[in-house]
Amino acid sequence: MPEKVLTNRDLESMIDTSDEWITTRTGIRQRHIVSVGENNSDLAVGASRAALEMAGVEASEIDLIIVGTLTPDMPMPSVACLVQRELGAGKAGAFDVSATCSGFLYSLSIADKFVRDNPSMKILVIGSEVLSRRTNWEDRTTCVLFADGAGAAVVTASDGDSGILSTCLHADGSVWDLLTIKGLGTAHPIDQELLSKGWQYIEMKGKDVFKHAVRALESVAHESMEKAGWNNDDLDLLIAHQANIRILDFLRERLNLPKEKVFINIDKYGNTSAASIPIALDEAWRSGRLKKGDNVLMISFGGGFTWAGVTMRW
Secondary structure (H helix, E strand, O other), rough: OOOOEEEEEHHOOOOOOHHHHHHHHHHOOOOEOOOOOHHHHHHHHHHHHHHHHHHHOHHHHOOEEEEOOOOOOOOOOOHHHHHHHHHOOOOOOEEEOOOOOHHHHHHHHHHHHHHHHHHOEEEEEEEEEEEEHOOOOOOOOOOOOOOOEEEEEEEOOOOOEEEEEEEEEEEOHHHHHEEEOOOOOOOOOOOOOHHHOOOOOOOOOOOHHHHHHHHHHHHHHHHHHHHOOOOOHHEEEEEEEOOHHHHHHHHHHHHHOOHHHHHOHHHHHOOHHHHHHHHHHHHHHHHHOOOOEEEEEEEEEOOOEEEEEEEEOO
């Protein structure tokens, strides 16, 4: 996480909002924001080094680097290539995956297929975002939500019965306009008109996104567990994309899960898009909420729309 913390109290002095309004509607109390000169690739490298150390793997052993992100440092080169350079992972292929908040699970699914095809591979999978630079800090409906951060995982062939059991990927481009950043691509090149419209920032139709999100997340949760041969009693921990506490609460009720089976850390980090699941996974492991042999379900939903589910035995 970036060192800089932006609390709800800080936002009270920036826009017409309150700590109570933000907390009750989103569950967020603070978020981490990059400082001047700090970029997406910096966060991704930091998370990668931590993951490599935990895995006992050298950067020189990595065969492939996949980064899920919607906020790269620049259109070209990819964040993955910048990470490869900084880590000194000279033999690794590298590319980014643009699947918004589902970017980490999409990337993890790709890594799973590569390792199943070639069990000798070691793959670095990263979810990393700097959403603060795509946030309109005058729009109180969105600026209270988004934040910066990164998480990473080293994916290798597993011994015994641990590892990824099922993956599910979905998308629906017919509703793309409900959650967008319209500008800065080739359809709307940057100019004064674009800047005056604020198209360089995230735009979201919140109520519509909520409806699609809860339906998609519930559906992919059931699909993922069915593919893994699980029922609710088999599940030890649900790690869902940390977008909004109301979505998480609604989802828990729909899935009929007790609170202790749902990991929540949105209060500390806000919505970090593709980074939210690896950040939560890391925190769950370090805090003891996740134990060896546990059955874990990870699900995500984001702009595009995209949604995904991955089951694994830790």
